[in-house]
Amino acid sequence: MFHIKSLELVHWDYWQRIKNIPLDAKIITIAGQNGSGKTTLLDAMRTLFGLDCSMGRTYKHYARHSGQQTAWLRAVVDNKAQGRQLSNRPFRSSGFFSDDEVTLFCQIQKNGGDWKRQYLMRPGNVQIEEVTEANDWLGVENYRKRLANAGLSPAMAKVLALEQGETDKLCEYAPRQLLDLVFQVFGDKEVLDAYDEAKRHQRDTEQELKRFEAELEGSKTNLEGLRLRVANYHQWEDLNKERRNLQEEVLPTLEYHEAREKQANISRQLREARKPLLVADQLLADKRTALAAQVKALTEAQQHETVLEQESTALQSRLSVINAKLKPLDSLLEQKTRLQTLAANSGADIAEVSAQLEEKEGELARQKQARDAIAARIAADKATISALQGKTAMPEPDNVRAMRRALNDAKIGHAMLSDIVEVTDPRWQGAVEGVLGGYASVVLLDKPGDAAAAYRLAEKERYRHFIVPDLVTAPTTKGDSLMSVVRFTDKTPGWLIEQLTRITRVDSVEEGARLGNVEEWITPEAYHKERRGGRSLFVEASRYRFGSAGRTQRMEAIQKGIPALEAQEDTYTLAISKLASEVSALKARLAGVDAAKELAARMAEFDEAAHSAVPLRSERLEVGSRLGELQGLIKNATVARTRADTTWQNARFNLSEAEAGLRLNHKRVLEQRTDHAKALLALRRQWRHMPHNWRRPARRTRLVSEYHNTHQVALRIHSLENSLARSDWELDATVIDQYARLNDQLKSRQSETEERRYQNNRAIEATVNARAAYMERLRYTIRQYSKNIKELGELANIEVHTDPVRLEDDDLQLAQAGLHVRFKFDGKGPIGMNDGEASGGQQVMKSLVLLIGLLKSEDGSGGFVFIDEPFAHLDIRNIQLVGEFLKNTEAQYLMTTPLTHNTDVYDPSELTLITSKKKKDTQWAQPIFVLQRRTPAQAA
Numbered sequence: 001m002f003h004i005k006s007l008e009l010v011h012w013d014y015w016q017r018i019k020n021i022p023l024d025a026k027i028i029t030i031a032g033q034n035g036s037g038k039t040t041l042l043d044a045m046r047t048l049f050g051l052d053c054s055m056g057r058t059y060k061h062y063a064r065h066s067g068q069q070t071a072w073l074r075a076v077v078d079n080k081a082q083g084r085q086l087s088n089r090p091f092r093s094s095g096f097f098s099d100d101e102v103t104l105f106c107q108i109q110k111n112g113g114d115w116k117r118q119y120l121m122r123p124g125n126v127q128i129e130e131v132t133e134a135n136d137w138l139g140v141e142n143y144r145k146r147l148a149n150a151g152l153s154p155a156m157a158k159v160l161a162l163e164q165g166e167t168d169k170l171c172e173y174a175p176r177q178l179l180d181l182v183f184q185v186f187g188d189k190e191v192l193d194a195y196d197e198a199k200r201h202q203r204d205t206e207q208e209l210k211r212f213e214a215e216l217e218g219s220k221t222n223l224e225g226l227r228l229r230v231a232n233y234h235q236w237e238d239l240n241k242e243r244r245n246l247q248e249e250v251l252p253t254l255e256y257h258e259a260r261e262k263q264a265n266i267s268r269q270l271r272e273a274r275k276p277l278l279v280a281d282q283l284l285a286d287k288r289t290a291l292a293a294q295v296k297a298l299t300e301a302q303q304h305e306t307v308l309e310q311e312s313t314a315l316q317s318r319l320s321v322i323n324a325k326l327k328p329l330d331s332l333l334e335q336k337t338r339l340q341t342l343a344a345n346s347g348a349d350i351a352e353v354s355a356q357l358e359e360k361e362g363e364l365a366r367q368k369q370a371r372d373a374i375a376a377r378i379a380a381d382k383a384t385i386s387a388l389q390g391k392t393a394m395p396e397p398d399n400v401r402a403m404r405r406a407l408n409d410a411k412i413g414h415a416m417l418s419d420i421v422e423v424t425d426p427r428w429q430g431a432v433e434g435v436l437g438g439y440a441s442v443v444l445l446d447k448p449g450d451a452a453a454a455y456r457l458a459e460k461e462r463y464r465h466f467i468v469p470d471l472v473t474a475p476t477t478k479g480d481s482l483m484s485v486v487r488f489t490d491k492t493p494g495w496l497i498e499q500l501t502r503i504t505r506v507d508s509v510e511e512g513a514r515l516g517n518v519e520e521w522i523t524p525e526a527y528h529k530e531r532r533g534g535r536s537l538f539v540e541a542s543r544y545r546f547g548s549a550g551r552t553q554r555m556e557a558i559q560k561g562i563p564a565l566e567a568q569e570d571t572y573t574l575a576i577s578k579l580a581s582e583v584s585a586l587k588a589r590l591a592g593v594d595a596a597k598e599l600a601a602r603m604a605e606f607d608e609a610a611h612s613a614v615p616l617r618s619e620r621l622e623v624g625s626r627l628g629e630l631q632g633l634i635k636n637a638t639v640a641r642t643r644a645d646t647t648w649q650n651a652r653f654n655l656s657e658a659e660a661g662l663r664l665n666h667k668r669v670l671e672q673r674t675d676h677a678k679a680l681l682a683l684r685r686q687w688r689h690m691p692h693n694w695r696r697p698a699r700r701t702r703l704v705s706e707y708h709n710t711h712q713v714a715l716r717i718h719s720l721e722n723s724l725a726r727s728d729w730e731l732d733a734t735v736i737d738q739y740a741r742l743n744d745q746l747k748s749r750q751s752e753t754e755e756r757r758y759q760n761n762r763a764i765e766a767t768v769n770a771r772a773a774y775m776e777r778l779r780y781t782i783r784q785y786s787k788n789i790k791e792l793g794e795l796a797n798i799e800v801h802t803d804p805v806r807l808e809d810d811d812l813q814l815a816q817a818g819l820h821v822r823f824k825f826d827g828k829g830p831i832g833m834n835d836g837e838a839s840g841g842q843q844v845m846k847s848l849v850l851l852i853g854l855l856k857s858e859d860g861s862g863g864f865v866f867i868d869e870p871f872a873h874l875d876i877r878n879i880q881l882v883g884e885f886l887k888n889t890e891a892q893y894l895m896t897t898p899l900t901h902n903t904d905v906y907d908p909s910e911l912t913l914i915t916s917k918k919k920k921d922t923q924w925a926q927p928i929f930v931l932q933r934r935t936p937a938q939a940a
Contacts, residue, residue: 001151002077002090003892004045004864005101010072010128013040013062014918014925021928023075023894025911027886030896032915037925038896041915042866045894048073048106049152050119050144060115063108072128073106079123091121093149099123105131119143153185171846172834175818178850179782179805182819185854186781191774192814198767205760212753219746226739233730243720246713249694250703254710256690257700259683266676270669277669280662287655294648301641308637312630315623322620329616332609364579371572378565381542381558399463400441406457413446414454415490420444422547425485427524428505429553432486433544434526434537435503439496440545441465468493480505482522503528775807782807782819789821789853796845796885799824821850844882852891864892883908909933 007021015037030038040062043053053059063071079091079102091102105120105128118137122130138146173181183192396404400416407414418440423429442465445454451469458467471491477484483500504521506512512521512529522528526537541557693699707713786802793800803820806813822830823838823846831837838846851865886893886908895909910933918925 001864002079002102004894005076005078007045007048008072008074008128009041009044010074011063011066011068012044012071012073013037013065014923015927016066016924018927021913022911022930022932023892025892025909025932027893027908028895028911028913029909030894030913030915031899032896033899033917036915036917037928038898038915041913041928042894042896044073045075045866047108047117048075048104050140050147059108059117063110063115069110071108073108074128075104076101076125077104078102090150091146094121094146096121096123101125107137121146170850171838171843173850175820175833176816177818178821178833179817179819182781182785182854183778186785191777195767195771195774198763202760202764202767205756205763209753209757209760212749212756216746216750216753219742219749223739223742223746226735226742229730229732229735230739232728233733233735236724236729236731237733239720239724243717243724246717246720250707251710251713251717252690253694253700253703254707254713256683256695257704258710263676263680263683266672266679270673270676274669277662277665280658280665284655284658284662287651287658291648291651291655294644294651298641298644298648301637301644305634305637305641308630308634312627312634315627315630319620319623319627322616322623326613326616326620329609329613333613360579360583364576364583367572367576367579371569371576374565374569374572378562378569381562381565385555385558397441399461400465403443403458403461403463406461407443407454410453410457412450412454412457414450415444415446416440417442417444417492417496418545420488420490420492422487422489423485424487426553428482428485429544429547430526430539430541431482431505431522431524431528431537432546433539434528435482435500435522436496436546437537437539437543439466442493443467444471444490444492445469466493470494472497477501778807779805785819785853789849792849792852792885793823796849798845798849799830800849801830821846823849841882845885848882848885864894867893867895869896869898 003024005022005024007023009015009018009021011017030041032038039054043057043059043062046053047059047062053061077090078100079089079096080100081088089097094102096102101124103122103124103126105122106117107120108115108117110116118139120131120134120137121143404414404416417436421432421436423432443454443458443463445451445468448469451467454467454469457463470493472494474488474492474497476487481501482503482505483497485505486500502520504512504515506515506521506523509523509527512523512527515521520528520530522537526539528535528537541553542561544553544557707716782802782805789802790800801822801824803822805817805819807817808814821833823832823842824830825838825842825845831842833846833850912931912933914929914931916926916929
């Protein structure tokens with residue numbers, strides 16, 4: 001096994017970088033205070049050699065402390081030949097045959113959120129900077145295998161990496177455990193395991209042979225069953241062949257034959273169906289000739305009607321011109337008549353007419369004022385409906401609107417009480433409106449801190465309603481109080497909640513009177529009784545202001561009242577129209593005084609108008625007479641034209657029906673012919689893959705004579721399918737091959753079983769012989785280990801005796817065998833490995849003897865040992881004994897010890913490493929100090 005020559009740490013725990021820690025000495029002591037990093041240094045070497053850290057720690061624990069992304073461990077170990085042969089170097093299996101040194105690297109790197117480690121080996125003394133770009137890194141398992149080939153076997157790793165205070169645990173092994181450990185270290189355990197595996201394989205083979213023999217008997221029974229199944233399969237195959245022949249050959253041929261016969265019948269039927277269509281075509285030609293004559297008659301009637309209508313239009317235009325000329329003349333004659341009437345009435349009392357005119361004008365003004373009031377109310381109600389429907393803003397009193405504007409300008413958040421009240425029961429809407437009607441315009445402030453500013457604005461605006469800054473969240477109540485039917489959507493005044501809670505809901509005044517001890521109550525009709533007495537708080541539905549239900553009822557009440565208001569407005573309008581006519585008449589009577597004068601002045605104008613109107617009226621009479629005659633003629637022409645049109649329409653409809661019927665028949669026949677053609681094409685496509693000889697008439701005739709039709713074939717197929725549907729048929733065609741194969745297998749397996757039994761008996765005999773021969777090797781290993789520990793005991797002045805181990809050629813005895821070791825200290829009686837009679841120092845000496853005995857080989861001892869505080873709990877004498885023993889052995893020891901121990905612990909050390917605690921105000925720990933013992937030559 002190899003020794004350690006030097007060590008280098010980079011970012012390990014709190015050490016930044018410590019280069020070339022010398023370890024090329026036989027006994028090395030690592031000293032320092034508790035917590036100064038002694039075990040940390042040993043764990044670095046354990047990690048470098050792929051071992052587990054002590055005390056449950058891992059390499060990740062140390063790598064995190066540095067705060068860096070990468071940590072490095074590097075050691076130079078010796079690769080000198082063990083013995084005289086140069087090829088017998090520890091790392092020869094890794095390919096290092098010529099170098100006396102090998103450098104081991106361990107890189108610990110943070111990968112994502114976790115730490116990973118990888119290893120590397122290089123011949124010679126190589127620095128870290130030279131391998132940063134290496135790409136042949138090893139995993140932990142491969143690395144451990146290489147170290148195992150170099151001497152650091154898994155068994156050695158288990159024994160060597162003893163933790164602090166456990167150096168005496170090896171002597172606590174049971175004899176059987178110690179013997180197993182010896183066999184593992186000396187390489188005999190693998191052979192024993194191989195022997196056990198061979199014995200297990202032979203037992204398994206014996207059981208398998210017995211099972212084979214049982215299976216052979218069962219296979220003979222199965223072979224007879226397969227023979228019966230083969231016969232059953234042949235019978236099923238014959239029936240299935242007949243069914244397949246009927247389905248795949250006979251039935252398709254008969255179906256083809258029947259399809260051909262069916263299409264031939266359809267062809268004959270289509271040829272017969274063409275004869276009625278020729279007769280229908282001749283009848284249709286006669287109807288078209290009659291329709292042409294009727295079209296000519298209709299055209300003549302339309303032309304005659306058009307001539308009469310054109311003459312009537314010309315006469316109407318002429319009559320319009322005559323009326324235009326007569327209109328101004330008639331207007332002058334009407335003025336003459338009016339003036340004559342006014343002149344005749346001008347004799348009335350002017351004072352009386354003036355009094356009547358004044359009275360009528362006053363009444364007219366009053367009626368107009370009343371009508372305007374009704375119109376304004378209707379407009380207001382319609383505006384309210386629009387607001388309730390959400391189309392416009394709700395109309396409010398001027399003072400409330402002014403106060404809202406002032407609060408908004410001052411940016412004071414607020415709401416009116418009417419904005420946050422909802423009535424949950426429509427039956428009590430009127431009662432709630434009556435109680436809360438006076439509080440509808442109460443202002444509720446969002447922030448109590450705005451109270452002073454709001455009060456100043458209310459004082460300025462002379463606002464008569466409450467400004468409430470202190471609000472509470474209204475509770476949900478149940479029961480008979482008025483509060484139980486009211487829901488507030490936001491915070492509200494507490495005094496209002498108390499008032500609503502005090503009022504009890506009753507269905508009638510009588511019920512309220514019976515509640516003598518109740519101070520306040522209210523009915524659905526809003527009759528309210530309180531401590532001062534009772535009164536009605538009834539509010540018209542058209543004036544409701546609270547909640548969505550109140551707005552809905554208010555809108556419905558207003559909509560119901562609008563028709564009555566509009567009817568009242570119409571009454572006023574009629575009365576106003578009548579009064580206006582009477583006022584106009586009275587004014588005309590007053591104007592009649594001047595009518596006689598105007599009549600005399602315009603008499604010549606009026607006479608000329610009367611003279612000019614006479615010929616025009618005569619001409620209008622003549623034109624009107626002719627128009628009267630034309631109306632009768634046009635009426636008769638229209639009747640004639642209508643009759644001709646009706647006759648033409650009927651004839652055209654009959655022709656259309658006949659043509660549609662004929663087209664339908666043609667279409668049906670065409671569709672039938674098309675379907676027949678498609679059927680023939682499909683028949684050809686469907687049966688084109690049928691073999692030609694199947695379609696021959698002679699064969700089809702023969703099949704028809706044998707099977708008659710497809711129905712008979714289907715019945716036979718159905719009968720065969722019923723027979724084949726039985727569950728006792730053998731359907732697997734492989735039973736024939738199975739029968740042949742099983743028959744061959746039975747013969748071959750029988751001979752194979754006999755051959756395997758013969759070979760197994762030979763193997764059992766060979767294994768027994770090999771086991772007997774290998775017992776000598778095991779006895780030699782025990783003798784060699786006993787010799788090693790005896791020689792080590794002599795170096796420590798301890799007599800070591802091993803009891804003979806009985807290794808017989810018996811599995812049970814070998815499994816129970818153990819190695820009993822006895823020790824004699826200071827000439828006293830012998831003591832066992834862990835019988836409780838040894839002191840602490842003696843336990844350490846026993847464990848060291850047993851441990852180092854495993855390292856010795858025929859060529860001498862070697863390797864290295866990590867011992868964490870071996871002198872713990874030892875007195876000065878035992879410390880000296882352990883030190884002398886370590887000096888006299890050939891292994892390399894790396895030991896830790898605290899500074900509080902006796903200085904004798906440093907006596908055997910050739911090299912001492914001193915660790916120091918990390919200071920609080922520094923990031924990195926101090927370097928490791930090295931003390932090397934002077935050699936006699938250096939002392940001289």
